[in-house]
Structures are given as C-alpha cells and as structure tokens.
Amino acid sequence: MNYxxxxxxxxxxxxxxxxRALAQQLNNAGCHLHLSDIDRDGLADTVNSFTNTDATAYSTIVDVSDAGAVARWAQAVNEVTPTLHLLVNNAGVDLMASVVDTTLDDFHWLMNINFWGVVHGCQSFIPALEKAERSHLVNISSVFGLIAVPHQSAYNAAKFAVRGFSESLRQELDLQGSPVKLCCVHPGGIDTNIARRARNVDPNATPESQQEMFAQHVRTSAEDAARKILRAAEKGQRRLLIGSDARVVDWIVRLFPTAYARLFRKATESALTDTRSDPLSDEQPSSS
Ligand SMILES: NC(=O)c1ccc[n+]([C@@H]2O[C@H](COP(=O)([O-])OP(=O)(O)OC[C@H]3O[C@@H](n4cnc5c(N)ncnc54)[C@H](O)[C@@H]3O)[C@@H](O)[C@H]2O)c1
Known part of the structure; x- marks a missing residue:
C-alpha cells in the first residue's frame, strides 16, 4: 500500500x-489521475503507458496559460472528485535568447506558461486540496530559480517568480492552518524534452542541437526526479533540490551571491548557443 x-x-x-514520469509512478501506486497538457499525442502516450488498470486516469487538453481553461478543468475534476490530494504545477517551456533579442511576445509566452500557469493552477485547485485531511501542492521551479545565467532571462524571471510566489503562498496556508503542504522544487538538469522544444532566436539552432547541448548538463533521469518529488511531497517537505548539480549550485549561491557568475563561467559559455555576445567579458572581480 503506497501513500x-x-x-x-x-x-x-x-x-x-x-x-509523464510522475503520472506513471502514481498510476503504479494506484492513484487516480487527472492529467493535462497541450500536447494531445504526448498525453495519449502517457495514458497508454499505464499498467495499473485499477486506477482511473482522466486526460484533458489544457493550456495552463489560459486561466479560464484551467478553471474549467478544475471544475471538471471537481465533478469527479470534490477532494484532491495532490496538484503538481509542472508544465513548462524554455527560451534561449539574450534580453535584447527576446521579443515581448516571447517574454509573454514564457511567463504566461511558466509563471502564470502556476498561479492559475493554485487558484483553481486550492479549494479542492483544502477539502482533504492532508494534501500536497508541488510547484516546479528550477535550479534557475536559484541562480541566473545569460540567455535565460525570461526563464530565470519566471522560475524566481515561482519560488517567491510559492514561499508567500506557503506562509498564507500555514497561517490559516490549511491542510495543504506546499513544496517548491528546484531540479538541476533532468533528461527530458525541454531543450528540444525550446524557442531559440539563434537561426542555426535545431531541436537536435539544442538537445545535444542540454544533454551535456543533464545529471538525473525524469524517473528519478519524479521519485524524489513524490517522496518529498509525502514527507511534507517545503523545498526540494534535485540532483548533485542543484545542491552544488545552492551552496555556491549562498557562499558567493554575486561572484557565482564567474565560477560558473565555463559551464555557461559551453551552454550558450548564441556566441555573438559575451555578457560576462567585462565583469570585474567582485566580492560576494
Ligand atoms: N528538464 C530539466 O532539466 C528541468 C530543470 C528544471 C526545471 N524543469 C521544469 O520541469 C517542468 C517539466 O519540464 P520537463 O523537463 O519535463 O519538460 P518536457 O518538455 O519534457 O515536458 C513539459 C510538458 O509541458 C507541456 N506544456 C508546454 N506548454 C504547455 C502549456 N501552455 N500548457 C500545458 N502544458 C504545456 C509540454 O507539452 C510538455 O508535455 C518544467 O516546469 C520545467 O521548467 C526542468
């Protein structure tokens, strides 16, 4: 019997x-699932991969950037079960571009999914989570919600925002004596499709080249990440760092809150696909 x-x-x-890995592990555990995505085929593949037919699985096409769509989905879930035990605000995208090369449309696209999607999920589902004796709200931020790197300004902004939003919301829930335990997750590099699907202003970048570059920095499988997320939720953990890369970054940022950029310079340079500008080249040594 699993939690x-x-x-x-x-x-x-x-x-x-x-x-998908979270859904598969929860299905194995006999958890009833309410799944959403904008990718119809991807969602169908997830459901088709399930082996436990005793647990129900509903899937719905939902764009998390659309507040109305998320609210309608929550209403549909409410008709199946008024009580929800776990919500994972996981949907996310990436965008690689310098600040000057990022169009406002691209900034809005990323913020609408990676930040507003989390807000929409929380607002729509907290009432159902509060009906449980004990429930869990998991918001996926990133190691890039702990440090900033060049060419990820939109992603950094959204993931720092998810962290700030989550820490404020958690205090509200605690003050109200809510049964909802909120965990903010900061994964390091996880082996998924995120880089393949990322928007990139570099005309030479292809989904394959982006994925290849990303693969050099990946430390953890999606399955391992999902296992750690579910264990942290069950324990009521407030923050989760996934991977040795995330733990090292967390310490380095605490020790060198401004100078960390120089320490990560080599890794950053190799991760940049756009070599037209070198944002760190003029940086003077500074103390933390
Ligand atoms: N992979 C990593 O290294 C890594 C590291 C830190 C944080 N994260 C975060 O983990 C989360 C999951 O990403 P992943 O790595 O599994 O990537 P992924 O690309 O494999 O999966 C992301 C899923 O989100 C869906 N999605 C995209 N836009 C959507 C929208 N508007 N509405 C609904 N669904 C949408 C995609 O269709 C996809 O199925 C994201 O929030 C991501 O930022 C990933």
Missing part, C-alpha cells in the same frame, strides 16, 4: 518528461 493509493492527483504538462 498515494486511492488518492486523487492532478498534474499539468503530463505529456512528457517529469510530468
């Missing part, structure tokens, strides 16, 4: 990567 057996969980972005 999640017989419970109800909702996951956004369940058609790939971490979301």
């Amino acid at each position: 999640f057996t017989g419970k109800h969980a909702a996951i956004t972005g369940a058609g790939s990567g971490i979301g």
Whole structure:
C-alpha cells in the first residue's frame, strides 16, 4: 500500500518528461489521475503507458496559460472528485535568447506558461486540496530559480517568480492552518524534452542541437526526479533540490551571491548557443 493509493492527483504538462514520469509512478501506486497538457499525442502516450488498470486516469487538453481553461478543468475534476490530494504545477517551456533579442511576445509566452500557469493552477485547485485531511501542492521551479545565467532571462524571471510566489503562498496556508503542504522544487538538469522544444532566436539552432547541448548538463533521469518529488511531497517537505548539480549550485549561491557568475563561467559559455555576445567579458572581480 503506497501513500498515494486511492488518492486523487492532478498534474499539468503530463505529456512528457517529469510530468509523464510522475503520472506513471502514481498510476503504479494506484492513484487516480487527472492529467493535462497541450500536447494531445504526448498525453495519449502517457495514458497508454499505464499498467495499473485499477486506477482511473482522466486526460484533458489544457493550456495552463489560459486561466479560464484551467478553471474549467478544475471544475471538471471537481465533478469527479470534490477532494484532491495532490496538484503538481509542472508544465513548462524554455527560451534561449539574450534580453535584447527576446521579443515581448516571447517574454509573454514564457511567463504566461511558466509563471502564470502556476498561479492559475493554485487558484483553481486550492479549494479542492483544502477539502482533504492532508494534501500536497508541488510547484516546479528550477535550479534557475536559484541562480541566473545569460540567455535565460525570461526563464530565470519566471522560475524566481515561482519560488517567491510559492514561499508567500506557503506562509498564507500555514497561517490559516490549511491542510495543504506546499513544496517548491528546484531540479538541476533532468533528461527530458525541454531543450528540444525550446524557442531559440539563434537561426542555426535545431531541436537536435539544442538537445545535444542540454544533454551535456543533464545529471538525473525524469524517473528519478519524479521519485524524489513524490517522496518529498509525502514527507511534507517545503523545498526540494534535485540532483548533485542543484545542491552544488545552492551552496555556491549562498557562499558567493554575486561572484557565482564567474565560477560558473565555463559551464555557461559551453551552454550558450548564441556566441555573438559575451555578457560576462567585462565583469570585474567582485566580492560576494
Ligand atoms: N528538464 C530539466 O532539466 C528541468 C530543470 C528544471 C526545471 N524543469 C521544469 O520541469 C517542468 C517539466 O519540464 P520537463 O523537463 O519535463 O519538460 P518536457 O518538455 O519534457 O515536458 C513539459 C510538458 O509541458 C507541456 N506544456 C508546454 N506548454 C504547455 C502549456 N501552455 N500548457 C500545458 N502544458 C504545456 C509540454 O507539452 C510538455 O508535455 C518544467 O516546469 C520545467 O521548467 C526542468
């Protein structure tokens, strides 16, 4: 008997990567699932991969950037079960571009999914989570919600925002004596499709070249990440760092809150696909 057996969980972005691995492990555990994604085929593949037919699985096409669509999905879930035990705000995208090369449309696209998607999920589902005796809200930020790197300004902004939003919301929930335990997750590099699907202003970048570059920095499988997320949720953990890369980054940022950029310079340079500008080249040595 697993902690999640017989419970109800909702996951956004369940058609790939971490979301799919979470769904598979929860299905194995006998958890009833309410899954969403904008990728119809990806979502169908997730559901088709399930082996436990005793647990129900509903899937819905939902764009998390659309507040109305998320609210309608929550209403549909509510008609199946008024009580929800786990929500994972997982859907996310990436964008690689310098600040000057990022169009406002691209900034809005990323913020609408990676930040507003989390807000929409929380607002729509907290009432159902509060009906449980004990429930879990998991917001996926990133190691890039702990440090900033060049050419990820939109992603950094959204993931820092998810962290700030989550820490504020958690205090509200605690003050109200809410049964909802909130965990903010900061994964390091996880082996998923995120880089393949990322928007990139570099005309020479292809989905394959992006994925190849990303693969050099990946430390953890999606399955391992999902296992750690579910264990952290069950324990009521407030923050989760996934991977040795995330733990090292967390310490380095604490020790060198401004000078960390120089320490990560080599890794950053190799990760940049756009070599037209070198944002760190003029940096003077500074103390932390
Ligand atoms: N892979 C990593 O290294 C890594 C590291 C840190 C954080 N994360 C975060 O983990 C989460 C999951 O990403 P992943 O790595 O599994 O990537 P992924 O690309 O494999 O999966 C993301 C899923 O989100 C879905 N999605 C995208 N836009 C959506 C929208 N508007 N509405 C609904 N669904 C949408 C995609 O269709 C996809 O199925 C993201 O929030 C990502 O930022 C990933």
